[in-house]
Amino acid sequence: MKKIFKNIFTKKDSRSPEDGIFFDALKAILGFDPVSLEPYRRAFTHRSSNKHDDKGNPVNYERLEFLGDAMLSSVIAAHLFNEVPSGDEGYLTKMRSKIVSREHLNELGRDLNLIGFIDSKIAPVHFGENVHGNIFEALVGAIYLDQGYPYCEIFIQKRVIEPYVDIPRLEGKVISYKSLLIEWCQKEKLAFHYDVFEDNGIDGQRLYGVRLSIGGKVVSKARATSKKKAEEKASQRAYFAFQEKINKK
Incomplete structure (x- = not known):
């Protein structure tokens, strides 16, 4: 544990002023100190930036979306399984779909104003309407890479389950x-x-x-x-x- 805290403060102290601002903004959203800023920078990088790593692989948030989607589904599934012991597989699947619907993910991304962090070569007005939810998923994926599954659970519990998951209300919600x-x-x-x-x-x-x-x-x-x-x-x-x-x- 001491080693982890040492790494956090060592990295923070050596960062540029811009890194420090990004670190503080992230901490306010996450609720904990990020260890590495790199996954989060990728989570906010739009494909229009045309960035690549040293192996020529594209650097943007699209792969992190895939990872974040899996983490969200897993945490939400576990929550529903524990909270609704009478729910069968069909019920649990339908309820999870309502929570992680594209509409809801877009709402989550907008509430956190994640679009303000995007590194892009095109104006935000030209982004697709689902960009908010895409970045939210990518952010969850970045949390997993930075801190692992337990911190994904903490973040999803705080930002998704506590403020938005009301089972009786969701039962009557129409997705499509x-x-x-x-x-x-x-x-x-x-x-x-x-x-x-x-x-x-x-x-x-x-x-x-x-x-x-x-x-x-x-x-x-x-x-x-x-x-x-x-x-x-x-x-x-x-x-x-x-x-x-x-x-x-």
Whole structure:
């Protein structure tokens, strides 16, 4: 233990002022002292930076996303297993999916303002909408490389489970209205169809218009910046129109 603390303070004392600022900002987010800054620098490096290590391998956060995703799934799975002893495999899998959904991970990344740390050659306005969640996963991966699994558990407990995991609320949360609608239509043997009725650009932004038909009748329409988003929005509107029937036991 003494050796670990010696390494921490030795490294911190020899860092540049910029490193010191980064160290302090990280500590505020993590809740503990990082031992090495290198994994965290990688976690905030966008592929547009076009950086490579001495072996020619790309240096960016994408590989850390994979690692962080695995750590998140593991810690959340263990938490649900212990907290819901009556939950079967299907229930536990569905609840874990709600907690680590892309929407929720993006929310976590935004709340911590992780995008402010990104090293990139392109402006943040041009990042994809999932960049917040991607960086959050990469940060968890960096924690694993820096401190190991126990510290991943500490961070996820503090930043994900304690503030966001409310089991009764999550049970009623809908991740995908489209999946819910399709499942209901299949159960009720109702034909459904999504079709694009509009594909154009307004003020330089491309828009897609999608209509959803159920049983041969158009039940909802929606517009969004991607076909997938428009389908989800149309599905959400259809869900509220058929909510009583869908939720009927």
